[in-house]
Amino acid sequence: MNVIKYISGIFKGIISLWKGLMVTGYYFVHPGEIVTQQYPENRKELKMFDAFKGEVTMPHNENNEHKCTGCGICEMNCPNGSIEIISKSVISEDGKKKRAIDQHIYHLDMCTFCELCIKSCPSKALVWGQEFEHAVYDRSKLTKILNKPGSTLMKGVE
Amino acid sequence: MTEEILTTPLEQQEYTINMGPQHPSTHGVLRYVVSLKGEIVHKVEPHLGYIHRGIEKMCEKLTYPQIIHLTDRLDYLTAHINNHAVCLAVEGALQVEVPERVVYIRTIMDELNRIASHQLWWCAYGMDLGGLTCFFYGLRDREKILDIFEESCGSRLLHSYYTPGGLMKDINPNFQKRTKEFIKYFRKKLPEYDQLLTGNVIFQERTKGVGPLTKEEAISYGVTGPNGRASGFSCDVRKHHPYAAYDKVDFKEAFYTEGDTFHRYKARIDEMWESMKIIEQLVDNIPEGDYSAKMKAVIKLPEGEYFQRVEAAKGDFGIFIISDGNKTPYRVKFRSPNFCNLSCIDLLSKNFKIADLVAISGSLDLVIPDIDR
Amino acid sequence: MNNESLILFFIVAVVLVGGALVFSTFVPPSSTNPQKSETYECGIPTKGLSWLQFNVGYYLFAILFLVFDVETVFVFPWAVVMKDIGMVAFVEIVIFFFILILGLLYAWKKHALIWE
Amino acid sequence: MAFSIYDLTSFNQWVDKGLNSVMSPLWATITEMAIIGVVFLLFYAVVGLFLVYAERKICGFIQCRVGPNRVGPYGIFQTIADFIKLLMKELVPINKADKFLFNLAPFIIIIASMMALAAIPFAKGIHAIDFNIGIFYILAVSSMGVIGILLAGWSSNNKYSLIGAMRSGAQIVSYELSVGLSILTACIMFGSLQLSTIVESQADCWLIFRGHLPAFIAFLIYMIAATAETNRGPFDLAEAESELTAGFHTEYSGIKFAFFFLAEYMNMFLVASIAATIFWGGWMPLHIGHWTGFNMVMDFIPPAVWYLGKTAVIIWLMMWFKWTFPRLRIDQLLTLEWKYLLPINLLNILVMALVVLMGWHF
């Protein structure tokens, strides 16, 4: 019986190997199954999903206005201190002193993309940007100031 | 130098090899110190801590929603499931009822994550055994799941998608369609895995009977997940302590009694089928509603000890929170499945060859950041 | 070409390797540090000698190889002339192989074919 | 002087005569030697580079990738770029290595594969040295490569390398037998060890068809054993990268590593061309019985193309194997040889002898 087992073992082995060969052989003769993308060339077609978390950005409208009131909730909610807010006081139109942001500093190199700042922002001043090519030669370039120079608070946002 | 070799008696010449931290088969910065007799493994001693980050200590300084993003980085392949444990612990402590929609979405996401994790394990395991082509097929199929995640959660690996009380944001409208497409696609591709690797005579010879673990040993060593179930240790948290929507679905626990490398492999393949079954049962029935329960702005857990178990892809993932009533926990401990699974490596690989050590440690599906924490 | 010109191929190979090695020794930029020229062992300094007496199950395989390789050498001349001699050669080789396979089976049964 | 691409003997004679007419016989011989040397050197390099490219492309397609595609159209200059890069890389000295043996190993490996190349009949008339014991010579010389691997593994003073070398020793020693015995099947049929005779006797029908079942089994065994001889997957235990990082060539850097790499591909080319020569009729075109028209069409294709085509198909087979199967373990490798291939091989020889004696072949 050992002899029968020996011979059937050989044939079973060969058949199992042949099955594997058929799988790889199928893909070899079907170039249509290739899934890789040619990255720098396909930049134009490459579109990220709407929800994609690229980086934290602060949208400005055409009058260079943003919605950030400088309340500091995002700074408080950030688990690893990626956000720093430097505030200043400005005199509003009706003559009152008000707190406003001078610089909204965002350390992209420390960000873990946990979304807590965006979720907790009461005035929805922060949104996700779609940019994903963050590679730079110098780490200091990853520290970004989100509000544009000379920008002011949007009207009607408290 | 020659004299030194000749004067040392043969018995004392222990051949010690470092496998890792920079080694292709340890999948990360794990280091085995392997003592060899010829090619036979005499003793394996894992050295840990190369990426110990002190996450448990860090958690003591963070609020509960902030802990979530750290649990992503434990077992990075099953970020959703780790998040789930924290969320369930906090919700359980606060007695918050989460909307039904959230429960369903979380369950589907968990199962997708489990499939993705097993796919990555499958391809890495094929690579460990020298079949490099497996790696690309596995990753190719995993991309489809990651696309689903990216569309809804915004990221592919470290999602931070769950939050105490619900989800960060609602799922994408395409989610159900894409998930169903994926299931349809993967039901065709999974048999290909079997043809390429499972049925292969070389693979079977390499894995059958290698590194056996009995049920008693599995329980004693705390080996859970597919590794434990391959040994006959019924340890599926989804069955025994149901959470989320697992009591509403019908699925089998992948179960074997042999406990060798091949059956650990089979248990995972079966789990992928079961996960697909679970998803199919749920994906069409996601109820409408809110994606998050109303939570206070500052979450404070009442004083006490809370333990939450979930079934991660690698095994029984637990989070142990001791709260003193503040907004930050007093102590957090993660019961990471990989840490316990690793502990039996010496037992498993003793008296097997060095090539078997690779097969065994691959079949345990170790993720090093989860071990080191 | 005659058989002596085999030396040519020897020279070509030596020139190929030697030339490239000489080129690579002198032309590329080089920098050294102690870590660079250490033996690779996954980033950990090597413990002990690697030139230890190393226990491999060579012995039996070497003997078996020797037996069968010598046998192959015997069979080659037989193969060349088998057609001319005919049936007698066939019977002889059957006997020869029978003894050989008996030896192989003996080794098999004695578990000599297990690599340790 | 008319010469055709179908028979290059006359071309050789013409070159010989031409050289002899312009210079003294000694100088003519030396010039001839130099020309042949340069031609073989170029051939060696081109084949090596092409095979590396082919492997990367083939494994790319098998794995749903496109393979190299940046340097030149379809990435055809990728290997040349790699070669230049490797040439311009520093040779890292290893402190504890045995320097002399460490540097000697690539020489031995390249010499072994280069010298085996001398006996390969490429086409009618292109045959550097036609030994009357050609098969024997190739078997002897190509098994020299294992010494290079053993030296490389031992002299690196690296534990992985040493294990790799030890494995490779046992492996090649074992599979040497199967290669020899499966080729022996062919010798029974042809009654000769001379490669040119073997090719000529397959003019009507290739051995694999002529010897039907025993020849086919011999071919299968030869393919398995030859893949193992060249240390390729699924038999790449000596450099099993998931166990031994890179096995015997872990410590080699730059161009020294490139030579191991090159030698692996050349060995693959060698065993493939031996398989093509012995089992598939070398440069002989495919002839089927009395289909005169078909045979004439086949004759139209030059012998060199036939030879290269057959070799390419066999090389492709070996690449297909490598990128499909997982690696064997060392004891399974030896089990396969001693418990399966060797007994089957011995029986197969008897069957072949019987077939030849009874005239049951085509």
Add this chain to the structure above:
Amino acid sequence: MSNQELKEKIQALLPTAEFAEGGKWLTVVIPKEKIHSLCKSLKETPELAFDFLLCESGVDYPDKMAVFYHLESTLHRHMLVIKAIIPTRENPEIHTVSDLYQTANYHEREIWDFFGINFKNHPDMRRIFLDEISDNIGHPFRKDYQDEVNIIER
């Protein structure tokens, strides 16, 4: 077995045990001397059969230390939490359970590494994560641990 039944069983085993209510699972608070004997009897009593040590975690309280054991019975599927109190923070010591549960081996090494709780009769009491760090760094998970370089207070 419900928590109430478990409570009665354990009271019979160890009359001095205190119980903490409120959690999902029954919590038994015991002094450190009793841990090994209690675990042994919990494991060996057939109707309890706590054979699976799920988790073992050390805690550093301001005035004491504690080790939590989360046990499960793979037969009856009930769970139990044992809280072993070590009254001192200076050189705390407790008996190991690694002879009963192999998985405790690694967990106890981890607790020794992070909290400095020494486990008596442990076969291999070494640091597990921080063993490659050259200087003596103490036990970093203790609440009073100071590290100016790596811990940044916010």
